[in-house]
Amino acid sequence: MITTDKWVYIHVPRTAGSTFENKVSESWNRNAVADAQHTTVYDLKGNYQNRFIFGFVRNPYTYEWSIWKSHQHWDIFENFDEWCMYRFEGNQEYFYEKFPSRKMELDYGNKLFIRDMSGYFCDENKQSYVSQIYRFEELEESWKEIQKRTEIDVNLVYHERNYAITYRDEYTDYSYDLVSRHRAKDIELFGYDFDGYSGDVPLKFTTDYVGYNYAYTRS
Numbered sequence: 001m002i003t004t005d006k007w008v009y010i011h012v013p014r015t016a017g018s019t020f021e022n023k024v025s026e027s028w029n030r031n032a033v034a035d036a037q038h039t040t041v042y043d044l045k046g047n048y049q050n051r052f053i054f055g056f057v058r059n060p061y062t063y064e065w066s067i068w069k070s071h072q073h074w075d076i077f078e079n080f081d082e083w084c085m086y087r088f089e090g091n092q093e094y095f096y097e098k099f100p101s102r103k104m105e106l107d108y109g110n111k112l113f114i115r116d117m118s119g120y121f122c123d124e125n126k127q128s129y130v131s132q133i134y135r136f137e138e139l140e141e142s143w144k145e146i147q148k149r150t151e152i153d154v155n156l157v158y159h160e161r162n163y164a165i166t167y168r169d170e171y172t173d174y175s176y177d178l179v180s181r182h183r184a185k186d187i188e189l190f191g192y193d194f195d196g197y198s199g200d201v202p203l204k205f206t207t208d209y210v211g212y213n214y215a216y217t218r219s
Contacts, residue, residue: 001039007150008048010041010055012120013113014066015136016156017056023154040120041129048129052149057117057201058136059192060183061176065167067113074105080170084178086110117186122207133201135190168194 002009002024009024011017041048058066068083076099077083085091087110095106121130134142143156171179176194180187191199 001043003044003051004150005051007052007054008044010053010120010130011039012055012057012117014063014070015056015058016139020156023156024152041123044123046124052131053121053129054132054134054146054149055120055130056134056136056139056142057186057190059197060117060186060190061171061179061192061194062167063117063186064179064183065170071109071112074102074109076102076106081172081175084175087114088178088182116183116207118189118205119207122205126207128203128205128207130203133190133203135197135201137197 001011002021009017009020011021041053064084064087065080068077068080076095077086086095086106092106092110096103099106118128121128121133123129134146139156147153171194186192189205190201191197
């Protein structure tokens with residue numbers, strides 16, 4: 001998250017947020033404060049009136065795949081199916097037994113960005129409070145509008161989009177079913193399907209939970 005007296009950037013994981021924050025920290029010479037990554041509107045504790053609050057969402061199918069890709073260096077999960085089994089099927093014990101010395105990483109990975117993306121934009125009343133939600137898939141186009149509204153004069157280039165199309169090759173019926181069920185709210189709310197999206201991103205919605213990302217695990 002980055003906060004200023006005029007705008008607030010909500011950093012949803014795997015949506016070019018680190019690139020954005022680095023660019024701003026390099027060039028922004030006004031009163032901008034970088035808070036903990038992946039904090040939420042809830043964490044602002046009501047201190048957001050009269051500010052432009054914005055962030056990005058992305059296709060939940062590429063979202064979960066991207067989280068896995070960013071942690072492949074762990075060398076624990078043989079493929080995306082195993083990652084989804086671990087994340088959504090409650091089979092942690094299998095991996096604890098297989099990798100007994102990696103329990104800390106496994107516990108971390110089980111909670112990693114498990115919340116719905118919509119939850120990042122909700123306040124203490126579990127209601128969304130946001131000025132604009134952009135699509136990661138329209139990053140370049142959206143950035144022009146963001147520059148005008150925030151007066152940030154930097155170019156934003158993000159390279160993951162160049163290889164993100166490969167997610168289709170790593171999904172099976174099994175992983176597709178798991179992600180479809182466990183990311184169902186974001187899929188429906190933000191108008192996504194496996195291949196793309198349609199419609200406008202809504203600004204009014206509710207969530208089932210609030211607070212910092214790592215405090216929440218699915219039951």
